[in-house]
Amino acid sequence: QFDPHNDPDRQAMVHLFEWKWNDIAAECERFLGPKGYAGVQISPPHECIQQYGRPWWERYQPVSYKLVSRSGNEDDFKDMVQRCNAVGVRIYVDVVVNHMTGGGSGQGTGGSSYDTNSESYPGVPYGRNDFNDNNCHSGDGNIDNYQDANQVRNCRLSGLRDLNQGTSYVRGKIQEYFNHLLSLGVAGFRVDAAKHMWPGDLQAIFSGLQVSSDPVHRFNLSVSGSNPFIVQEVIDHGGEPIKNTDYTGLGRVTEFHHCDHINNLFRKRDKLAYTSNWGTGWGMLPDDQALVFVDNHDNQRGDGGGSVITYKEARLYKMAQAFVMAQPYAFPRIMSSYAFDSHDQGPPQDGSGHITSPTINADDSCGGGWVCEHRWRQIYNMVGFRNAAHGAAMSNFWSNGDQQIAFARSGKAFIAINNQGYDLNQNLQTTLSAGSYCDVISGNKENGGCTGKTITVGGDGRAYISIGGSDEDPMVAIHVNAKL
Numbered sequence: 001q002f003d004p005h006n007d008p009d010r011q012a013m014v015h016l017f018e019w020k021w022n023d024i025a026a027e028c029e030r031f032l033g034p035k036g037y038a039g040v041q042i043s044p045p046h047e048c049i050q051q052y053g054r055p056w057w058e059r060y061q062p063v064s065y066k067l068v069s070r071s072g073n074e075d076d077f078k079d080m081v082q083r084c085n086a087v088g089v090r091i092y093v094d095v096v097v098n099h100m101t102g103g104g105s106g107q108g109t110g111g112s113s114y115d116t117n118s119e120s121y122p123g124v125p126y127g128r129n130d131f132n133d134n135n136c137h138s139g140d141g142n143i144d145n146y147q148d149a150n151q152v153r154n155c156r157l158s159g160l161r162d163l164n165q166g167t168s169y170v171r172g173k174i175q176e177y178f179n180h181l182l183s184l185g186v187a188g189f190r191v192d193a194a195k196h197m198w199p200g201d202l203q204a205i206f207s208g209l210q211v212s213s214d215p216v217h218r219f220n221l222s223v224s225g226s227n228p229f230i231v232q233e234v235i236d237h238g239g240e241p242i243k244n245t246d247y248t249g250l251g252r253v254t255e256f257h258h259c260d261h262i263n264n265l266f267r268k269r270d271k272l273a274y275t276s277n278w279g280t281g282w283g284m285l286p287d288d289q290a291l292v293f294v295d296n297h298d299n300q301r302g303d304g305g306g307s308v309i310t311y312k313e314a315r316l317y318k319m320a321q322a323f324v325m326a327q328p329y330a331f332p333r334i335m336s337s338y339a340f341d342s343h344d345q346g347p348p349q350d351g352s353g354h355i356t357s358p359t360i361n362a363d364d365s366c367g368g369g370w371v372c373e374h375r376w377r378q379i380y381n382m383v384g385f386r387n388a389a390h391g392a393a394m395s396n397f398w399s400n401g402d403q404q405i406a407f408a409r410s411g412k413a414f415i416a417i418n419n420q421g422y423d424l425n426q427n428l429q430t431t432l433s434a435g436s437y438c439d440v441i442s443g444n445k446e447n448g449g450c451t452g453k454t455i456t457v458g459g460d461g462r463a464y465i466s467i468g469g470s471d472e473d474p475m476v477a478i479h480v481n482a483k484l
């Protein structure tokens, strides 16, 4: 449950937030596969409410576990999983099983009816007895106090009807849903609101999962003892009784301290010079228990704590991503957004509420309202860097004592970052063999040449590195696969 089931030469995943299944399938084939991405976190595929104005968050209010959503139906879903797996890209599903809807009644995206007040969800089916109401002892039935772990697990998160995973019936329905997804070839799950479910209940659910042994999926999840990849969303910034470590026995957890540290570092409330022991040395979870990211779909909108760095501050964002990808620490997820001005704004859509596809520009970037951070050269080339450096330890850490750093991934790769505000000019040890290398931040290696800066490494492994204090991309990155 800690293993993303990635190809060993693919070491980062991307969250294609609100993308349609057939767009993801095409993206796997035309971009993610070739650029070395390991997998995709997709938006919740289950049937959900249809909220007026079609905000993104309607997908976090399940009506049933039918695979019919604005991203597509079950056939589209199957096609996506098969096509992505065929090019070495795994699919991880955002599963919402803590709760059902938060208000109203009507019809879900798959045609099932629901009624929040009577807690009636015939599409599953769930009824009143399947919810936690009697187990919640807060004044209004909602979570009013995060200092009370019982409330957090047994009461309603923002009014969302809280399922009781303590019963074998509810567990069984959730397992059926997960096993259905696994039978279609998905490699794992991002478990929404895991913090709001009891670890013991989750354990019981996970222990009943069966991964697909269908050879059509082209990857071997079926070896005995192998479990689906599990990432549990547990927001722990410290200061609450529920800790992310309550869940690390069950799978990975989202490491929100990492968001906080990255934010403080690149906003210069902390020093890059102190990062030579990044990871557990900074009090974060062990490597194989953490999923790390600069921002996610909640905190990029200001939810869940901290003013994180997002695509809206592109220079800082590219720097932060380069740092995260260059580090050997944990398994990283890149956020891929659509442009938004307001919190609730849904994805690019037409007048009838159908999500519209991204367009692809000649320089590989996206149009049509999609930001596609994962297609920014500085970001996808750092995925290539991470893949090339995999297995090599960090070494030869250098700093100016403040906001300029450089380090190698022994014998495989080298990066220098200048967030100081004045120039960096240094002769630094890269650990790479002598020769010319393409700086993958400023360009691509193409037809044996480099469209950006070329860095020359001498026989002693050293290279002269210059990064202007006000460069748009104040970093240089080279690796063995970028040798010219």
Ligand code: AAO
Pocket (backbone or CB within 6 Å): 057, 058, 059, 060, 061, 096, 101, 102, 103, 146, 157, 158, 159, 160, 192, 193, 194, 195, 233, 235, 236, 237, 238, 239, 240, 298, 303, 304, 305, 306
């Ligand atoms: C929508 C409407 C609501 C309405 C509801 C029901 O917006 O007004 O009441 O429907 O009708 C998403 C949206 C919600 C939306 C929901 C359902 O974000 O706005 O509600 O879909 O459509 C908590 C949870 C965490 C959750 C996060 C948003 O622990 O699991 O809230 N994230 C996931 C998803 C998210 C989704 C859901 C869960 C629900 O990623 O997209 O919601 O499926 C503290 C706690 C955290 C807590 C935050 C926010 O954080 O620690 O656990 O997250 O508060 O409430 C400091 C503290 C830090 C604190 C933070 C913020 O930094 O250190 O601990 O401040 O206060």
